[in-house]
Amino acid sequence: MKLRDIVELATDSGSGQYDAYQITAWVNEIEGQVADEVINHAEGHEVEIRDLDYGVDPGREMLVPDRFRDVYLCYVRAKIDFMNQETERYNNDVAMFDAAYQSYAAWFRGKHRQKRRVSFSRM
Secondary structure, eight states, X not given: OBHHHHHHHHHHHSOSOSOHHHHHHHHHHHHHHHHHHTGGGBTTOXXXXXXXXXXXXXXXXXXXXXXXXXXXXXXXXXXXXXXXXXXXXXXXXXXXXXXXXXXXXXXXXXXXXXXXXXXXXXX
C-alpha cells in the first residue's frame, strides 16, 4: 500500500476537512510505531524511520503489507473521529485498529525470529 492510497481512502470516507498533509502526519505516527514496536524487534531488521512528506512521497510503499491495510485506515479514521469529537465512531475505529495492529504484529512475529535480549541473573 502506498501513502497516496491511504490518503485517498481516508479522504473519500471522511468529511474532507483534513488534507493530505494532516493525514500524512498521522500516517507518520503509525509508521514509527510499527517500526519501533514490531519490525525493529526482529533479527536482521533495523528500519530507520524518515517522516513522509505527501508532496514528495505519495508513491512510497508503507511498512505494513496491503493485507493489513486496516492498520493505517482505522488509525487515520480514529484520528479524524477524535478531532471531530465523534466519540462512538472513535471508539469503534480504535477497537478495529487495535485488532488489525495485533493481527499484523502476530503475523510478523510468526514469520521473523525475534532479536535475542541480554538477560541477567543474580549469583
